[in-house]
Amino acid sequence: MATEPATELTFGDPGLLAAEDRRDRVAGLGPWRLALRRLRRNRVALAFGGLFVLIVVICLAAPLYADHVAHTDAFKNHLTDTIVINGQTRNVVAPDGVPIGPTYHGRFFLGADGNGRDIAVRLLYGGRTSLLVGVSAALGTILLSILVGTLAGYFRGWPDTLLSRALDILWAFPPLLLGLALGTALALGGLKVGPITIQGDSLLIPILIIAIVQVPYMARPLRGQVLALREKEFVEAARAQGASPLQIMFSEILPNLASTIVVFFPLMVANAILLEAALSFLGAGVRPPNPSWGTILGDGIQRIVTAPHQTIVPGLMLVLTVLSLNVFGDGVRDAFDPRAKVRLEH
């Protein structure tokens, strides 16, 4: 059962904070520059941030690797092909269906899957898909959460009751289960909303599903912050000057949510990548033959005895990506407010 994700603010002794500021010579610096300065000092977070960038760059280079090194693409079957490795001609897939293992050469560096597709190439293209789904879904979650959290927190009353109960309903389902149900239901007919039609095999389907199922985990803390912010003097001042609710939300409330959103973003991306992998592994996320780390894991599970690398390598990529995002995300959180404990809890 999900527990309340919380923005826990711990208020330290003002004297101690002032001493800290003096020590860091931060007087006069804006919160963003201050955060950047703190982040730069966190070498572990920076190292993991660098690792994430490296993974992104490697995945973006997939077409180069496919064209110039592996000489294939992520979809091409090589079931009856042969390759020459160290002077020996070998089947890409043997007549009994066993695919070639890692060659550690340009072609089939990590071996082939059951359809004779180059696993290394699929791994890189799969990374692009996983990252694209993760980042897009996290952005979708943030947009929806801002909308829901701000409306519910600012207006209170029946909009709050309505939206909060809707979030409660969403929260009542474990994200994976809800994602599975939606993914399976939308796989056949796709999604039709008015004039907009999304095909069942479109990447937009897992992006939308993941974006929606994660909304409660971010919208609730945002709503809490808005509830607190709407009572602040600067909001009252804006109201007294005749600003409309929309103006207040955009000019007064939203800027004050920025740091929370920035802190949440890498953590949401990590969660979205994990959820995409789980859904794709279970056949309700990215549709085959599109590669993603989840689908590659799913393909590899059948050959876990003779070709464990087919599951280990995409698994490792997932671990590294999620770990790097989480450690970097923690660093960002510490940088923006070292006294706050903003965290995602499932």
Next chain:
Amino acid sequence: MTKLGNALAIAALAAAGVGVAACGSSSSGGGSGSTGGKTGGSITIGSVLPDSYDPVLVQTVQGNQPLQLVYTGLLTYKHAPGTAGNELVPALAEALPTISADRKTYTFKLRPGLKYSDGSSVVASDFEHTIKRLLYLGGPFSSFSTVIEGAEAYQTAKKASGDISGITSDDKTGQITVKLTQPDSKFLFAMALVSAAPTPAATSPFKATSNGSIVGAGPYKISVQNPTRQFTLTKNASFDVPTIPKPKLDTIKVVKETVPKMTQDVINNKLDFMTEDPAGDDLPLVKAKYATRFRMDPNPPNTYWFFLNESVKPFDKKQAREAVNYAIDSRALQRIFGGRLQPTCNFLPPGYAGNGYVKIDPCPYGDPNGPGDLAKARALVDKSGYKGMSVTVWGNTKDPRPAIVDYLRDTLNQIGFKAKTKVLDQQVYFSTIGLKKTQAQVGFTDWFSDFPHPADFFEPNLSKKALASSPTFNFEFKSNPVVDQGLTKLNPQDPQSVADEWAKLDRAVIEDANVAVYGNELSTTFMSERMDFQNCNGVSPVYKNDWLQFCLK
């Protein structure tokens, strides 16, 4: 009407069946007998589950295996190991029917005192009710019953309470008379299918059921805990039909599992049998390490092919269909099947040798054991004018089918189409692509023999008659006139006596590229150590595995 004449006719049909299966005996050797094994006990089977729990709507092997134990017909196939399983024997009927001299009237008589598993009596009029349900609901095997006088009119009228003039029954005497519009040599085979098994008129509604609520008069009764997760077969204590052996197992629990999971569970003796074939890594592993409880058989005779929907672009043109046939490389598909595929050019499987199968040699699309001719295929796609057209390849989740459809996607892309795949769950796949409105262009399909008659392959899959069913198995959504005419001409005759004519139909289907055939599969039987594998593996030319023959050590 003469009993002798009937007996001879039926013996000829049964012999044809034996002949069929004899050609398709076990590849791994070793006979099986049902004499050993203990009585009693319970087993658990892993399955992808039936496509339907309604006896008139079920169509897959996974559905037929359990439901044939629940719904017993007037006739059935002998529950005996090996090729003897092709023999037709009376079941709820006390004897094989008497057949009129013009071979158009069949008279059955029910055994006295028969009861359904809920205790209600089996009456003769239940048979007509079942055939009505089959036709009214458009069950996948309904086309086999349209030869009955008045059946087509009943189906067209779409009125549940209507009458089928060709069926008369007398509940007092238990006599059932069926009049056909023309002689039909496969009629008795079709009457032994689950879809023709009598069910109580009072509790079998004219709507599809999904929870096993319809009772039968078979050796087991069914209890569906969750249609998509689990069901249980429990011994029917009141079952007493002398031609069908009493069940050895008390209960058979069937659970849904993925193929890799069920393989591991059979290896670890958590499951006692799996309805599917081990795939991927598991096949060589099982073959090597568990040979004493694993075997491969070409039974039931089967064919695997890609359907080509001729009612929609691009396969409405023969060039496009021929292009697919030229492009297919059965060696590639053989690898996907883990070596269990035997390439072929025929629509009829080799198990029908002497019964319609004559190897098409040379194959019009090149050696089925050789590579595909991609250059010729590309040229044909160019000629068809459909180059660059989007094509969706349909398949289902059961291993290795996703890999099969991915192979076809890649091949279609290579010959000039823009192909993508759509993979559905096995349980809904055939009922989805069998609807005309789905407009599935091309995709995976296969056929396992339901009974030893070549019409079993041609009629449901390629005939005009099959298009009356919805969903249909005729995924081409058009029929080849040669097939329709051939079925009209050949159906009345003993298939063995017109085997050459059936072979001509086979050739016509291939030459017209109505389908893209690529092979015949060797089926597997894999059991736990608890099972008496030697004596009770139940390998059957009709049911793949006859669970009634299963027993524990």
